[in-house]
Amino acid sequence: MYSVDVKPGLRERKKQRTRAAISDAAIELFLEHGFNQVSVAQVAEAAEVSKRTLFAYFPTKEDLVVHRLADHETESGRVVRDRPPGTDPLAALREHFVEGLRERDPITGLNDRPDVLRLTRMIMDAPALRSRMEKFITSAEGALAMALRETADAPELMARLASVQIVAVQWVLAQDNATRLAHGESADVRYEAALADAESAFALLENGLRQLPPQR
Numbered sequence: 001m002y003s004v005d006v007k008p009g010l011r012e013r014k015k016q017r018t019r020a021a022i023s024d025a026a027i028e029l030f031l032e033h034g035f036n037q038v039s040v041a042q043v044a045e046a047a048e049v050s051k052r053t054l055f056a057y058f059p060t061k062e063d064l065v066v067h068r069l070a071d072h073e074t075e076s077g078r079v080v081r082d083r084p085p086g087t088d089p090l091a092a093l094r095e096h097f098v099e100g101l102r103e104r105d106p107i108t109g110l111n112d113r114p115d116v117l118r119l120t121r122m123i124m125d126a127p128a129l130r131s132r133m134e135k136f137i138t139s140a141e142g143a144l145a146m147a148l149r150e151t152a153d154a155p156e157l158m159a160r161l162a163s164v165q166i167v168a169v170q171w172v173l174a175q176d177n178a179t180r181l182a183h184g185e186s187a188d189v190r191y192e193a194a195l196a197d198a199e200s201a202f203a204l205l206e207n208g209l210r211q212l213p214p215q216r
Contacts, residue, residue: 109177
């Protein structure tokens with residue numbers, strides 16, 4: 001009985017290690033040679049796996065990069081679901097974004113670690129990756145809309161309209177920060193302006209989204 005309980009955990013850890021090894025090999029090659037210049041076959045060879053195994057973990061070449069952001073696809077939805085009673089969704093999302101700026105969370109664009117900057121530049125410079133990010137944004141909008149419907153009793157259309165606006169604002173703020181850092185501005189120097197921009201952006205949202213009710 002003991003061995004039966006342990007094996008699934010071991011298999012899962014092995015899968016996680018394989019997935020990480022493939023992704024690490026891919027990112028290293030992409031950063032060194034360029035995303036468009038590296039083939040899936042080269043990634044598989046560097047990771048010492050077959051192409052079939054690689055595609056089992058990453059259905060597309062773009063997924064080798066974008067999967068590192070996967071946790072953020074549903075992040076806004078989680079923030080809305082987990083907000084304290086009496087807190088309206090927009091206030092919770094604003095505080096979460098501001099906290100991300102303070103902590104230099106890469107998803108806010110305000111992180112100037114060399115590895116983060118290189119990855120950001122690669123995504124910005126590769127049309128296929130930028131296109132893949134559009135699907136990421138659509139998924140984020142869907143997750144947030146569902147959270148608004150389920151926790152704030154927002155009608156479907158209102159939830160969809162609100163989620164599109166909120167995710168767009170978060171994305172534009174992050175892209176503006178990332179672009180400035182990519183051109184040499186430091187995260188510490190940028191912080192105060194990034195914070196002011198976020199406050200202004202969320203204030204604009206608040207003026208148009210006052211009808212979203214607080215947590216039940």
